Amino acid sequence: MKNAVCSLNDDNFLEAVSRFGAARCPVALTGAGISVACGIPDFRSPGGLWEEFAPSEYATISVFRKDPAKAWQLYRAMGKILVDKQPSEAHLALGRLEEHGLLSGVVTQNVDNLHQLGGSSRVFEIHGDHQHLQCLRCGRLEAVSEDHFSSGEVPECEQCACPLKPNVVLFGEDVRHLAEIQALIEQCDLLMVIGTSAQVYPAASLPQIVKDRGGVIYEFNQEQTPLSMVSASRVVLTDYFLDGDVEVTLPLFVRQLLET
Numbered sequence: 001m002k003n004a005v006c007s008l009n010d011d012n013f014l015e016a017v018s019r020f021g022a023a024r025c026p027v028a029l030t031g032a033g034i035s036v037a038c039g040i041p042d043f044r045s046p047g048g049l050w051e052e053f054a055p056s057e058y059a060t061i062s063v064f065r066k067d068p069a070k071a072w073q074l075y076r077a078m079g080k081i082l083v084d085k086q087p088s089e090a091h092l093a094l095g096r097l098e099e100h101g102l103l104s105g106v107v108t109q110n111v112d113n114l115h116q117l118g119g120s121s122r123v124f125e126i127h128g129d130h131q132h133l134q135c136l137r138c139g140r141l142e143a144v145s146e147d148h149f150s151s152g153e154v155p156e157c158e159q160c161a162c163p164l165k166p167n168v169v170l171f172g173e174d175v176r177h178l179a180e181i182q183a184l185i186e187q188c189d190l191l192m193v194i195g196t197s198a199q200v201y202p203a204a205s206l207p208q209i210v211k212d213r214g215g216v217i218y219e220f221n222q223e224q225t226p227l228s229m230v231s232a233s234r235v236v237l238t239d240y241f242l243d244g245d246v247e248v249t250l251p252l253f254v255r256q257l258l259e260t
Contacts, residue, residue, distance in 0.1 A: 002200040016218065016240040017256050020102075023190035024214070028094055029206055030108045030115070031196025033221060037088040037247040040081060040112055049078060062213050065136075068154045070165040075243070079149035082111075082130050087118035088247045090194065090220075093254040095119020098257060105184050109196060109203055111168050124177040126169070126203060133164040141167060175202060188214045193238070195246050197225035207237045220246045220253075 032042040043049040057075040095118040097103035105122040105178035106115050113129040115123045132141045135157035148155055155164045169175050191210040198204050205218050207227055219228050219238040222245060242249045
């Protein structure tokens with residue numbers, strides 16, 4: 001079935017639930033939309049962090065190396081947004097899927113650690129995490145604390161006195177876990193795209209890879225994306241589209257799946 005929009009308890013929804021149960025290696029790909037309900041706005045959306053801190057001025061590896069104090073203005077703002085946030089019902093739903101052996105892994109573009117807090121143990125963070133600081137010289141990682149975001153000082157590595165940066169991928173740096181993600185996606189026969197339009201690489205390549213291998217794409221988003229919109233210039237990749245807030249639709253879907 002192509003591009004079936006699913007509403008709770010309609011035939012498409014029930015078919016999607018049944019088909020999910022037959023998958024051998026379901027994987028979730030998540031983006032900013034799964035964390036909005038937790039009080040973490042999409043940094044790219046209007047009013048988001050990128051409006052105040054232009055990525056080209058604050059979020060590149062070259063800026064950090066040249067002027068870590070300037071770069072840390074962005075890191076402090078980001079850290080204050082992320083601190084003490086708790087997982088949403090959508091994060092918890094993915095944790096329940098893994099607990100029941102129905103999810104093989106989560107690939108996320110987020111850096112907020114909420115999947116782990118929600119019960120997922122096999123999480124591949126493409127863009128790193130904001131729970132640690134890293135030393136670019138010796139590779140040492142240090143747990144982040146609220147003091148790092150309230151102080152005006154740039155923290156330094158205890159071993160080599162090099163300025164520390166949050167363990168997130170900056171523009172100009174390589175993304176993380178590509179080999180592990182590739183190995184997982186090669187086995188994936190069902191990809192859940194959740195809270196993302198999946199248009200930024202390398203995440204953008206994953207739905208097509210799964211589809212080319214005969215896999216099924218489930219999309220959970222508030223609005224249809226290029227993955228699910230019918231267009232003369234591209235092939236629709238989404239097989240089942242569940243529209244609405246993901247913190248509502250995903251838990252309902254998981255509940256129905258576990259009760260079936």
